[in-house]
Amino acid sequence: MQNFEYQTPTKIIFGQGVIEKLPGVLAQYGKKVLLTYGGGSIKKIGLYQKVLELLKDFEITELPGIQPNPKYNPSVLEGTRLCKEKGIEVILSVGGGSVLDCSKAIAGCACFDGEPWDLITGKAPTLKALPIVDILTLAATGSEYDCGGVISRTETNDKLCYASPLVFPQVSFLDPCYTFSVPKNQTAAGVADAINHILEQYFCEDSTLMNDGFCEAGIKSLMVNGKACIDNPEDYTARAEMMFVCTLACNDIMSLGNSRSGWPMHGIEHALSGYYDITHGEGLAILTPRWMQHILSERTLPRFVKYGVNVFGIDGRLPKMEIAQKAIDSTYAFFQSIGMPMHLREVGIGPERIDEMAHHVAVNEGLENAYVPLDEEDIKAILLASL
Amino acid sequence: MQNFEYQTPTKIIFGQGVIEKLPGVLAQYGKKVLLTYGGGSIKKIGLYQKVLELLKDFEITELPGIQPNPKYNPSVLEGTRLCKEKGIEVILSVGGGSVLDCSKAIAGCACFDGEPWDLITGKAPTLKALPIVDILTLAATGSEYDCGGVISRTETNDKLCYASPLVFPQVSFLDPCYTFSVPKNQTAAGVADAINHILEQYFCEDSTLMNDGFCEAGIKSLMVNGKACIDNPEDYTARAEMMFVCTLACNDIMSLGNSRSGWPMHGIEHALSGYYDITHGEGLAILTPRWMQHILSERTLPRFVKYGVNVFGIDGRLPKMEIAQKAIDSTYAFFQSIGMPMHLREVGIGPERIDEMAHHVAVNEGLENAYVPLDEEDIKAILLASL
Numbered sequence: 025m026q027n028f029e030y031q032t033p034t035k036i037i038f039g040q041g042v043i044e045k046l047p048g049v050l051a052q053y054g055k056k057v058l059l060t061y062g063g064g065s066i067k068k069i070g071l072y073q074k075v076l077e078l079l080k081d082f083e084i085t086e087l088p089g090i091q092p093n094p095k096y097n098p099s100v101l102e103g104t105r106l107c108k109e110k111g112i113e114v115i116l117s118v119g120g121g122s123v124l125d126c127s128k129a130i131a132g133c134a135c136f137d138g139e140p141w142d143l144i145t146g147k148a149p150t151l152k153a154l155p156i157v158d159i160l161t162l163a164a165t166g167s168e169y170d171c172g173g174v175i176s177r178t179e180t181n182d183k184l185c186y187a188s189p190l191v192f193p194q195v196s197f198l199d200p201c202y203t204f205s206v207p208k209n210q211t212a213a214g215v216a217d218a219i220n221h222i223l224e225q226y227f228c229e230d231s232t233l234m235n236d237g238f239c240e241a242g243i244k245s246l247m248v249n250g251k252a253c254i255d256n257p258e259d260y261t262a263r264a265e266m267m268f269v270c271t272l273a274c275n276d277i278m279s280l281g282n283s284r285s286g287w288p289m290h291g292i293e294h295a296l297s298g299y300y301d302i303t304h305g306e307g308l309a310i311l312t313p314r315w316m317q318h319i320l321s322e323r324t325l326p327r328f329v330k331y332g333v334n335v336f337g338i339d340g341r342l343p344k345m346e347i348a349q350k351a352i353d354s355t356y357a358f359f360q361s362i363g364m365p366m367h368l369r370e371v372g373i374g375p376e377r378i379d380e381m382a383h384h385v386a387v388n389e390g391l392e393n394a395y396v397p398l399d400e401e402d403i404k405a406i407l408l409a410s411l
Numbered sequence: 412m413q414n415f416e417y418q419t420p421t422k423i424i425f426g427q428g429v430i431e432k433l434p435g436v437l438a439q440y441g442k443k444v445l446l447t448y449g450g451g452s453i454k455k456i457g458l459y460q461k462v463l464e465l466l467k468d469f470e471i472t473e474l475p476g477i478q479p480n481p482k483y484n485p486s487v488l489e490g491t492r493l494c495k496e497k498g499i500e501v502i503l504s505v506g507g508g509s510v511l512d513c514s515k516a517i518a519g520c521a522c523f524d525g526e527p528w529d530l531i532t533g534k535a536p537t538l539k540a541l542p543i544v545d546i547l548t549l550a551a552t553g554s555e556y557d558c559g560g561v562i563s564r565t566e567t568n569d570k571l572c573y574a575s576p577l578v579f580p581q582v583s584f585l586d587p588c589y590t591f592s593v594p595k596n597q598t599a600a601g602v603a604d605a606i607n608h609i610l611e612q613y614f615c616e617d618s619t620l621m622n623d624g625f626c627e628a629g630i631k632s633l634m635v636n637g638k639a640c641i642d643n644p645e646d647y648t649a650r651a652e653m654m655f656v657c658t659l660a661c662n663d664i665m666s667l668g669n670s671r672s673g674w675p676m677h678g679i680e681h682a683l684s685g686y687y688d689i690t691h692g693e694g695l696a697i698l699t700p701r702w703m704q705h706i707l708s709e710r711t712l713p714r715f716v717k718y719g720v721n722v723f724g725i726d727g728r729l730p731k732m733e734i735a736q737k738a739i740d741s742t743y744a745f746f747q748s749i750g751m752p753m754h755l756r757e758v759g760i761g762p763e764r765i766d767e768m769a770h771h772v773a774v775n776e777g778l779e780n781a782y783v784p785l786d787e788e789d790i791k792a793i794l795l796a797s798l
Contacts, residue, residue, distance in 0.1 A: 025587075025651040027426025032419070038668065039414025200412075232652045233635060234659075237628020245620040264412040265619045268668060272621075277664075281425065281655060 025232060025281035031189070032275050034169055038198045038268065040260070043071075043159065046078050049195050053155045054113025058106055060087045060127045062119045066161060069205050075118060075159070085110045087130075090119065093297050093304065094126035096177040100133060100140065107134035107154060117158040117193075121165025124158050125173030128191040131156050143186070144175055150188035159197040162206055163267040164214030164305065166221060166274025168196035176298060181384065183298035198271065200263040208254050212362040213305030215250030218270040219243055220308040224287045225279035227319075227327060227395050238278045240334045245269050247358055254362055286394025289315050292403055294389065295381040302371045309364035310371070313356040314409040319396040320348055328352070368410050378407045412619060412668035418576070419662050421556055425585045425655065427647070430458075430546065433465050436582050440542045441500025445493055447474045447514045449506045453548060456592050462505060462546070472497045474517075477506065480684050480691065481513035483564040487520060487527060494521035494541060504545040504580075508552025511545050512560030515578040518543050530573070531562055537575035546584045549593055550654040551601030551692065553608060553661025555583035563685060568771065570685035585658065587650040595641050599749040600692030602637030605657040606630055607695040611674045612666035614706075614714060614782050625665045627721045632656050634745055641749055673781025676702050679790055681776065682768040689758045696751035697758070700743040701796040706783040707735055715739070755797050765794045 037045060050057065057079065066072040076084065087103045094100070106112065107130060117127035133140040135152035142148040160168050167173060172187035206214070226239040246269050252262035272278065279285065292315070293307040320328060325344050332338040332351030340347070356366065365371050385391065386400035398406075424432060437444065444466065453459040463471065474490045481487070493499065494517060504514035520527040522539035529535040547555050554560060559574035593601070613626040633656050639649035659665065666672065679702070680694040707715060712731050719725040719738030727734070743753065752758050772778065773787035785793075 025426070025648060025655070027429060029422065029424050031422035035416065035418035036667075037416050039412070042414060232655070233632040234628045234652065234656050237631065238625050241621045241624020241628065244624065248620060261412060264668065265621065268412070268619070269621050280423075281651065 025230075026283045028280050030276060030280055032169060032192065032277070034192050035195045036169065036198060036271065037195060039264075040199055040201055042197055042199055043074060043078065046075070046159070046197065047081070050079065050082065050114060050116065050157055053157070053194065055081070056083045056085070056111055056113045058085050058087055058103065058110070058112040058115045058130070060090060060103060060115060060117045060119070060123050060130070062088075062090050062123050064088070065205070066118050069161070069202060071118060071159070071161065071202055075116070085112060090123045090126045092122045093174070093176045093183065093301055094122045096129075096141065096144065096175050097179075099126050100129045100144070100175060103127070103130035104133040104140055112154060115154050115156045117156060118161065120160070120162030121167040124156075124160070124167040124193070125165070125175065127156055127158070128167070128171075128173040129175050129186050130154075131191050132186065132188060141177070144184055150190055153188065153190040156191065156193045157195045157197070158193050159199075159202070160267070161202045162210065162214060163203055163263070163270040164217045166218065166270055166272070168193055168198065169271045170275040174294070176301075181298045183294040196271070198267055200260055200267050203263050203267060204258045206257070208257070209363060211250070211253050211257070212364055213303050213309075214270065215246055215266070215305070215362060216309040216359055216364055217305035218273045219246050220289055220305075220312060221273040222246075222278060223312065224289060225276075225282060225285055226331065228279065228285035229283040229395060231279065231282040235279050235282055236330065236334070242269050242273055242278060243335050251362060284393065284395055286391060288391050288394040288396075288398055291389030291391050291394070292385050292406060295385045296368070296373065299377055299381055300371070300373050302373070306365055306371055309359040310366055310368055310410050311406065312359070313352055314406050316352045316355060317409065318402065318406050320352065321396075324396060368407070375408070375411060378404060382407060412617075413670045415667050417663060417667055419556060419579065419664070421579045422582045423556065423585060423658065424582060426651075427586055427588055429584055429586055430461065430465065433462070433546070433584065434468070437466065437469065437501060437503065437544055440544070440581065442468070443470045443472070443498055443500045445472050445474055445490065445497070445499040445502045445517070447477060447490065447502060447504045447506070447510050447517070449475070449477050449510050451475070452592070453505050456548070456589060458505060458546065458548065458589055462503070472499060477510045477513045479509045480561070480563045480570065480688055481509045483516075483528065483531065483562050484566075486513050487516045487531070487562060490514070490517035491520040491527055499541060502541050502543045504543060505548065507547065507549030508554040511543075511547070511554040511580070512552070512562065514543055514545070515554070515558075515560035516562050516573050517541075518578050519573065519575060528564070531571055537577055540575065540577040543578065543580045544582045544584070545580050546586075546589070547654070548589045549597065549601060550590055550650070550657040551604045553605065553657055553659070555580055555585065556658045557662040561681070563688075568685045570681040583658075585654055587647055587654050590650050590654060591645045593644070595644070596750060598637070598640050598644070599751055600690045601657065602633055602653070602692070602749060603696040603746055603751055604692035605660045606633050607676055607692075607699060608660040609633075609665060610699065611676060612663075612669065612672055613718065615666065615672035616670040616782060618666065618669040622666050622669055623717065623721070629656050629660055629665060630722050638749060671780065671782055673778060675778050675781040675783070675785055678776030678778050678781070679772050679793060682772045683755070683760065685771075686764055686768055687758070687760050689760070693752055693758055696746040697753055697755055697797050698793065699746070700739055701793050703739045703742060704796065705789065705793050707739065708783075711783060755794070762795070762798060765791060769794060
């Protein structure tokens with residue numbers, strides 16, 4: 025086991041109807057609230073109205089229109105300006121991971137007097153941040169229980185992770201009912217995203233028995249409950265379990281003490297959605313089986329065998345390479361079964377910029393230190409196989 | 412899934428050599444330190460000397476001699492007095508779960524002006540507490556990552572859980588090397604304690620796929636690594652994994668959203684160690700298979716089958732009742748294999764006070780609301796079967 029430090033101070037308030045506790049929670053931080061949200065789905069499900077009704081004694085400033093793969097310009101810059109102008113005391117993020125990621129960047133930039141991009145890149149340290157409370161409406165990224173957010177800067181094709189212990193949400197409200205209306209394709213992309221978060225931790229150099237079992241249980245749960253959510257969008261139990269597994273899937277608790285995973289699929293996918301603005305979970309579903317195929321070797325075989333036997337129930341008496349291949353095929357088949365696109369062409373990506381993307385990833389993502397080190401040629405091969 | 416609220420703000424600093432970070436961590440809370448510890452084993456392993464050397468710029472007041480099943484009188488009362496007299500700013504607990512449990516009670520009582528016992532019983536609310544930092548030397552109770560502590564009051568045979576979100580340790584230092592010298596019987600009692608913490612969560616009315624897998628992985632890891640620690644006390648990897656599973660085993664994260672477990676084995680065991688001051692883990696190991704046997708029924712059968720198949724690898728095609736019986740027998744056999752006493756007589760408990768203990772548990776532990784409700788007759792039957 026490797027040495028580690030771990031802390032997740034966020035309070036989770038989980039379950040049906042918990043939003044009634046919002047005013048009491050928010051009042052601890054102040055009355056001047058920046059309400060951040062996305063394209064308006066929270067209005068369709070009545071959540072926006074409910075929040076305003078609950079917060080009628082608060083002073084609300086709105087930042088609507090935060091997009092998937094949230095943008096530095098305009099969203100982060102505009103939110104930062106509003107916080108400074110209005111003396112905002114707390115950010116209330118209502119939406120999915122993109123709204124929350126953007127809110128984290130705003131929380132940091134609002135307390136910083138220099139060039140905001142320097143904070144996002146880590147050139148300047150985050151020394152202070154506004155408190156964040158969130159109401160989650162999409163089970164996927166786990167941003168509600170971690171201290172990072174991914175921000176895109178369109179003009180440079182950059183997609184960077186902004187992280188600081190100061191931007192852990194103070195309180196995350198998780199009511200599975202608010203995910204009932206998430207469309208099938210977005211539900212599926214959330215499943216793919218969260219499964220990948222776990223796979224990125226599971227495929228590593230060394231791990232503990234408990235971490236492996238925790239990861240395997242998380243993946244199996246996401247497969248079973250994710251499918252149930254797609255088949256019956258108002259299945260409370262399935263939505264609830266999917267929501268909570270997603271919450272735990274991205275804050276390291278499943279892999280504390282593991283060594284050298286390196287998050288290679290996310291590293292490569294950040295280029296895809298950075299260059300083409302595709303849905304993150306779709307990019308991951310396409311890349312994952314190709315990455316697996318690329319790294320399968322005698323060295324990685326035991327990990328694939330464990331994955332195949334414990335997650336898919338493949339017969340452990342089969343030849344090891346056959347188990348591994350079945351595990352990869354089963355991964356592909358699962359993503360396909362929930363309606364994920366399985367080729368880059370299906371999401372509008374051709375071969376044209378693959379060289380450029382492979383170079384960008386090789387330079388920026390540190391994948392030479394991943395579980396299986398990947399150089400520019402490896403990345404290119406994985407992208408070509410994904411076409 | 413049930414609604415829940417969850418928050419564990421404690422920072423874990425895990426691994427070999429992490430103690431070097433102690434002065435920097437402690438200085439955040441103050442210079443006036445109450446150093447709490449037990450019977451002196453920390454002197455034998457050189458940890459006491461190391462701590463004093465690292466903290467030479469701090470003002471240290473010592474509270475030594477905290478016993479297993481830590482006592483309200485004298486330890487909690489004496490610690491409280493010292494904190495008030497010396498203006499203590501932070502408590503540094505160096506030892507196992509008993510020292511830390513006692514330190515939590517002191518942290519609360521030190522900031523309370525009424526009768527301390529009223530705080531322990533919950534008659535008065537905990538509104539403030541001193542910060543606690545701990546260095547753990549025994550993997551067992553999980554007190555390093557929860558907000559409760561068990562305190563015994565000898566004159567009344569009371570063994571109560573004192574809990575408040577304000578007594579979560581601020582920082583827990585977990586260096587597996589400090590557990591190398593833990594004797595085999597204490598290591599085994601720690602394994603039994605932690606396995607029981609997980610079983611208490613696993614045997615419940617409803618649970619999630621992920622919680623079940625998380626629990627099963629934890630139990631399996633404790634069985635494998637616990638045995639390895641007993642066979643080779645300086646096996647770093649085994650000590651490390653055992654330590655970290657124990658840390659996660661008692662803070663609810665393995666069972667969030669599960670319904671109605673009720674912690675019946677702990678409820679009964681608190682009477683045993685309250686009346687006879689036996690080792691908590693030994694009491695649990697004795698009770699567990701008898702409790703399982705007592706609650707086995709058509710209703711509980713599916714849970715036993717899942718436990719048997721997933722934890723012990725019992726063939727799932729066998730008749731269900733046979734799987735369940737094998738699971739109970741395997742539980743017994745495991746505890747026996749690590750050298751646990753398996754009869755109350757072996758730890759000095761005869762039939763004399765069983766009626767009295769059964770009554771005490773029935774009145775005080777709320778087991779009428781457990782997974783399988785237990786009344787005084789049930790509790791008596793379990794205790795008699797444990798003789």
